[in-house]
Amino acid sequence: MSPRTPARLLATIALFALTAAVGRPAGASKVEKLPFGQAGGKAVDLYVLTDSGGMVAKVMTYGATLTELDTPDRSGDLGDVVLGFPTLDGYLAKEPYFGATVGRVGNRIARGRFTLDGHTYQLATNDGPNHLHGGLKGFDKVVWDAEVVPGPAPSVRFTYLSPDGEEGYPGNCRVSVVYTIANSDELRLDYTVTTDRDTPVNVTNHSYFNLGGAEKGGILGHVVALNADRYTVVDATLIPTGELRPVKGTPMDFRLPTAIGEHIKEVGGNPVGYDHNFVVNGPAGQLNLVGSVFEPNSGRAMEVSSTEPGVQFYSGNFLDGTITGKRGVTYRQYWGLALETQHFPDAMNHDNFLSDVLKAGTTYRSTTIYRFSVRPTGQIAGGKN
Ligand code: GLA
Numbered sequence: 154m155s156p157r158t159p160a161r162l163l164a165t166i167a168l169f170a171l172t173a174a175v176g177r178p179a180g181a182s183k184v185e186k187l188p189f190g191q192a193g194g195k196a197v198d199l200y201v202l203t204d205s206g207g208m209v210a211k212v213m214t215y216g217a218t219l220t221e222l223d224t225p226d227r228s229g230d231l232g233d234v235v236l237g238f239p240t241l242d243g244y245l246a247k248e249p250y251f252g253a254t255v256g257r258v259g260n261r262i263a264r265g266r267f268t269l270d271g272h273t274y275q276l277a278t279n280d281g282p283n284h285l286h287g288g289l290k291g292f293d294k295v296v297w298d299a300e301v302v303p304g305p306a307p308s309v310r311f312t313y314l315s316p317d318g319e320e321g322y323p324g325n326c327r328v329s330v331v332y333t334i335a336n337s338d339e340l341r342l343d344y345t346v347t348t349d350r351d352t353p354v355n356v357t358n359h360s361y362f363n364l365g366g367a368e369k370g371g372i373l374g375h376v377v378a379l380n381a382d383r384y385t386v387v388d389a390t391l392i393p394t395g396e397l398r399p400v401k402g403t404p405m406d407f408r409l410p411t412a413i414g415e416h417i418k419e420v421g422g423n424p425v426g427y428d429h430n431f432v433v434n435g436p437a438g439q440l441n442l443v444g445s446v447f448e449p450n451s452g453r454a455m456e457v458s459s460t461e462p463g464v465q466f467y468s469g470n471f472l473d474g475t476i477t478g479k480r481g482v483t484y485r486q487y488w489g490l491a492l493e494t495q496h497f498p499d500a501m502n503h504d505n506f507l508s509d510v511l512k513a514g515t516t517y518r519s520t521t522i523y524r525f526s527v528r529p530t531g532q533i534a535g536g537k538n
Pocket of ligand 1: 249250260285391428465467471
């Protein structure tokens with residue numbers, strides 16, 4: 154046996170152990186750019202971010218939209234955990250913001266109206282009487298520029314210049330979101346926004362997660378924990394009344410891991426289900442744990458942390474079986490869940506909510522991290538959650 158054999162043997166054992174741990178050989182990290190069709194006469198590109206550990210994220214320049222996210226299940230098999238369409242056409246038709254970056258102001262503004270610096274602005278209304286997710290043609294419906302961010306982790310920066318007056322908003326606003334696969338198990342989103350006039354900003358990502366894989370069923374069996382003692386009470390059009398109500402003793406109590414289906418019928422609403430903003434515990438502006446989701450059959454778990462003070466937990470109530478997505482799967486009610494990290498809804502009209510206003514010449518920064526892991530059978534809780 155040569156003196157080098159033990160080292161080589163150790164290396165082989167280590168490689169085998171790594172392969173066994175993740176269920177497949179590790180490859181190199183890379184970013185590929187593929188053509189993905191055209192929107193409004195502009196070419197749309199799809200960026201495929203592949204991590205050396207196997208995780209894959211696909212993001213297109215239309216809406217800076219996450220179209221696919223592959224993470225391993227308990228057996229190490231990769232599976233897609235977000236809803237979406239196989240081609241651009243699906244996204245160009247009327248669809249509920251699958252994977253999109255939404256803004257300039259995500260969530261609702263009552264009657265699309267607010268007053269800023271002594272001027273009252275009227276925005277587009279696109280959700281009954283209210284403004285929702287940036288209006289008729291929000292950030293989700295425009296083609297962004299993109300560039301690969303150099304470095305060891307697969308990373309792409311998407312940039313969009315939203316002109317003064319777009320959807321009624323004041324100021325030229327430059328927004329960027331960087332998608333990175335960090336530490337081989339995180340999808341990290343870093344937002345930066347600047348403006349030349351004071352304007353409201355509240356950007357978020359609208360991915361619908363189904364950790365079991367959408368072909369296997371809905372999300373009512375997903376076990377959710379939220380680091381939130383309070384939520385914002387809403388009226389019939391989902392506009393906050395201003396009250397921050399303790400979740401204790403209500404179907405909103407996810408302080409301990411709870412299956413989504415357990416109390417969903419008690420939530421009410423039309424359609425019935427969760428579509429509420431929760432107040433994230435912890436100091437504003439710092440990276441706080443938002444919550445976690447666990448899917449018992451696949452073993453996949455997702456932990457969300459964010460610098461945002463709130464999270465809209467949406468249980469896919471409006472999905473009604475009329476949309477067929479990737480792999481021919483029909484998306485029925487409760488087929489995906491969104492955890493939209495954000496400022497509170499209608500913050501422009503509530504002085505007790507953290508302000509949406511971005512002052513001219515200042516920079517808005519926001520980070521949200523989705524970290525994926527697997528848990529053994531039977532274990533529903535993990536860590537603090
Ligand atoms: C958000 C809203 C919901 C709905 C979905 C998209 O989650 O809060 O009411 O608009 O987006 O359908």
